[in-house]
Amino acid sequence: MLAETATAPITGFTPLVPYVLVALTVFAVLMLVPKLLGKRSYSKDKFVAYECGVDPIGSARQRFSVHFYLVAVLFILFDIEAVFLFPWAISLQEIGSAGFISALLFVGVLALGLAYAWRRGVLDWNN
Amino acid sequence: MDPELATTIAFYVFALLAIAGSVGVVANKNPVASAMCLVATFVAVAGLYLTLSATFLAAVQILVYAGAIMVLFLFVIMLLNLSHETFEGISVRRTMGGAIAFAFIFISIGLLWGTGPKPGEAMSVRPGTGLEIGRTFLKDYVFPFEMASLLLLVAMIGAIVLARRPKLVGGDR
């Protein structure tokens, strides 16, 4: 399309600079204005984390289920699958059926992984 | 503005951001803050890829590193409930470790100084678009492409086996 885009794709990103700067300025102003305008009052109990009116029992930063960790691992792996499939989907019309079969194998292998996770109960949250 | 000059400026801005982010990773005492600094570093590195015209790589860098791998890092930090790091004083071993790391940095800089294209010139290199990458993957490098899926499968099974606790296994087992 553009002569510029053909030589340096980064030119297309230039307007992002004022965009992000304006955005961050607006956010910063929004965050700072209450510091100037808002009233302040102090009482000991006010700054305690909310726990339905009783004093919090222990810190909130506790260990939690390993399940979340497994979901994150599965997510990374399938995310990488998607990354591999992006160039595949773009070039599919050109490559034709050979490209389709290699992707079928690729996805098939990963489907095995999903099936394994499924059988091992990684995807179950109700126990 | 002259694209070459713009690219050079962009390179230095992103390089500074990447360095600042990685210093933040080491200097922060709060592990969650360190993780966020690492996200910033990854995004800055994506910016560096942009200055090299590697748009596809920049997007993938954000998608995989900043958007997926760091989520796992964050989960692990929260999972292990890592508390604030404390300064444990200076020992001989630490000093030596620091000295070696510094020496390594300076040697690397010395070796790499002046080699390679200047930031503004590097954009003349034209890495593949999505179309070309797809073509290369599925015509010339089909075997590594398929192997990548096996690698991912092994990683998946490994993670499940390691994280498995008898209680969590439901259903027929």
Place this chain on the structure above:
Amino acid sequence: MSNDTVYLIASLVKAVVIFLAGVHVVPILVILERRISAWVQFRIGPNRVGPLGLFQPLADLVKFISKEDFRPATASPMLFGLGPILTALPPFLVLAMIPLAPSIEIGGRQLALSVVDTDLGLLFVVALSSLSVYGLAIGGWSSDNKYSLLGGLRSSAQMVSYELALGLSALAVVAIAGSVSLPEIVAQQSQFIGFAENGRWAGWNVFAQPLAFILFLIAGFAETNRLPFDLPEAESELVGGYHTEYGGTKFALFFMGEYVAMLAISLMISILFLGGWHFPGDKAVIDWAVGLVGAEGAAISWVTALIGHLALLAKVGFFLFLFIQIRWTLPRFRYDQLMTLGWKVLLPLATANLLLTGAVVSWS
């Protein structure tokens, strides 16, 4: 002024205008949400501030900025402030990748009407939306409140689970269009229903990809944490979820993030599946409008852009209405149902749909 200067100024103005438009969609959606929810529940809704209560968001803003800047004593000071910013910024970055109208001619060149002009738009949309996870997770963790932590955790696990379905269903459209450039995906859907001369599908993708459309819509709801997927804030069990400890403008930034994400996802659905700025008979309408104002040369592209933009806005408006309507109609999922739907239904379906599309595309 030289053509280059005109072009540069135009691209800067474009960036600022699109940002301001994004910001101003938020109060409009706030008042719409409150009025529509009232309508759904046989109430009247805010009607005191200004005509029909239209100035209510303005009053809300005054309230937000005059609130005390509060932070629990045990919260991490820096991260507590970072949470809202990290929630509000990614949706704006996603918005920056999306073209809002066909490109116009200015200073002798084509100016794309998205902040960022790249041929990998969709890839960047998927990549940048994956950054939305952090805001809620950090906001929830830094509050040192158990409800907040649970809300933050739930949201991150939920978003990563549905992002896969979102990406894979969009990939089916990529396979049809043979491109991840959003303007090219729109160009591929130039007819309402029909094929191009080379035998490729040239109609709206919703007809060729009904399943991908539904999957994308569902995943879009989950990505924006809207009901029925609003478990991160689930007020009946988690008080306010990740924003329990937040108030004033910090709370407002969380809201802004949610509404801009809603806008971005509505834009993406319209562009990927509903022909973007195309509508049946658009060529005739544009010809008529060009004749009406007597446009020539570059001005033709301006008229085309304006009409295209209005068409896109109409589609986006429909989806925004759908988002709000569904929020006030459906009950919330249970967490295990939500994860089951994401991993055992949407992910396999999206993968199968992608492979099927791939088979059809590569053999035709």
